[in-house]
Amino acid sequence: MTQDTPWRRRSYHRDWLMAEANRMFDMYQFNAVNPKGGFFDLDAAGKPYGELRQIHATCRMVHCFAIGHLLGRPGADRIVDHGLQYLWNVHRDQTYGGYMWSLDDHGPRDDSKQAYGHAFVLLAASAARVTGHPLADRLMADITEVIDTRFWEDEYGAVAEEFARDWRKISDYRGQNSNMHLTESLMAAFEATGDAAYLRKAERIADLIINRHARALDFAVAEHFDSRWNVDKAYKGSDMFRPAGTTPGHWLEWSRLAMQLWVLGGKKLSWLPEASKKLFRAACDRGWDAKQGGYFYTLDFDGRPLLRHKIWWPMTEAIAAAAFIGEHDPDPYFEDWYRRVWSFAIAHFIDHRHGNWYPELDSDLRPFDLFFTGKPDIYHSLQACLIPLFPASGSITKVAAGAS
Numbered sequence: 001m002t003q004d005t006p007w008r009r010r011s012y013h014r015d016w017l018m019a020e021a022n023r024m025f026d027m028y029q030f031n032a033v034n035p036k037g038g039f040f041d042l043d044a045a046g047k048p049y050g051e052l053r054q055i056h057a058t059c060r061m062v063h064c065f066a067i068g069h070l071l072g073r074p075g076a077d078r079i080v081d082h083g084l085q086y087l088w089n090v091h092r093d094q095t096y097g098g099y100m101w102s103l104d105d106h107g108p109r110d111d112s113k114q115a116y117g118h119a120f121v122l123l124a125a126s127a128a129r130v131t132g133h134p135l136a137d138r139l140m141a142d143i144t145e146v147i148d149t150r151f152w153e154d155e156y157g158a159v160a161e162e163f164a165r166d167w168r169k170i171s172d173y174r175g176q177n178s179n180m181h182l183t184e185s186l187m188a189a190f191e192a193t194g195d196a197a198y199l200r201k202a203e204r205i206a207d208l209i210i211n212r213h214a215r216a217l218d219f220a221v222a223e224h225f226d227s228r229w230n231v232d233k234a235y236k237g238s239d240m241f242r243p244a245g246t247t248p249g250h251w252l253e254w255s256r257l258a259m260q261l262w263v264l265g266g267k268k269l270s271w272l273p274e275a276s277k278k279l280f281r282a283a284c285d286r287g288w289d290a291k292q293g294g295y296f297y298t299l300d301f302d303g304r305p306l307l308r309h310k311i312w313w314p315m316t317e318a319i320a321a322a323a324f325i326g327e328h329d330p331d332p333y334f335e336d337w338y339r340r341v342w343s344f345a346i347a348h349f350i351d352h353r354h355g356n357w358y359p360e361l362d363s364d365l366r367p368f369d370l371f372f373t374g375k376p377d378i379y380h381s382l383q384a385c386l387i388p389l390f391p392a393s394g395s396i397t398k399v400a401a402g403a404s
Helices: 011-029 055-071 076-091 115-131 136-151 176-193 196-216 248-264 271-287 312-326 332-349 379-389 396-401
Strands: 102-104 107-110 296-299 305-311
Touching: 011 055, 011 076, 011 379, 055 076, 055 115, 055 379, 055 396, 076 115, 076 136, 115 136, 115 176, 115 396, 136 176, 176 196, 176 248, 176 396, 196 248, 196 271, 248 271, 248 296, 248 312, 271 296, 271 312, 271 332, 305 312, 312 332, 312 379, 379 396
Parallel strands: none
Antiparallel strands: 102 107, 296 305
């Protein structure tokens, strides 16, 4: 071994990554299962609380424990089944079709139909299909039909954002975040089924949001759009889910997805790897806090920080992107950032007492609760540990299925 050997290829680092992943699996497998259906949120100590079930959290648990099952984790299949039963029998709207955003023990809490949530239903269905779960084909067929008939706007090559329970239009807002996660899910669906229609949709979304809009902004990813997919720079929504300005964490997430899309598409679209690397560099050049470290949550369109505190998931996306891109480009830049982000994470974000990551740090890098409470979910931090362990040839679910 030389000092130039990437961490992801070193046996010690690989063992450390798997140990971290298993700490997360342990926390959620033995604490998050709600006997009434679905999953509990976890507090700062990793203990269950509350009764709200949001659809993206349900789907992410299915996705993550499908990966665990494919890797050979005992009991992970029960978590997958538990989540799928709740998704199919409770989140699914048997009156109007589609999937409701959130429920509690008494029924729907928010019965709207959100593109963001439906993207994660497709991800869960794809993961379940790879595991061979008996509900997977029904779920895959149902969510595909809902996306195609209710959300997809072929004129633009992307999905509309939100509807009421009975499919009345809520707003003319269009958002990149839901379409980004749908791109992730469409690639997983393509891998799970072999149906190239999923891949073509993913390529169209990427072309709209990255090749057209992000390229025009020097690879800053615009978040908010009107109904005709014109950038809305003045948009001010919820700081948690629709913050004003741009979000460097999403540039990092897109950088990995763009490279993955290039690989799955047979390496035919040459703009994808170029965009992937420019997105990553832009996020590190403009979004990293050079004084204290960590990625600013949001920037304005001139690159100035808007929300200066640090959130965990951009860090995890930087790790996953640096590892994935680094497998296709030997430039030491990506390995340097892989090491820098992990080193910052272990010093500030990883909760060494209770497990998983603190979701937020204030301006002095102290854990605090503004947008998130406790340990929000396993999805981002688990993938940061697992993606570097496997070939950069597709989604983590698919490559885990082929692991030996």
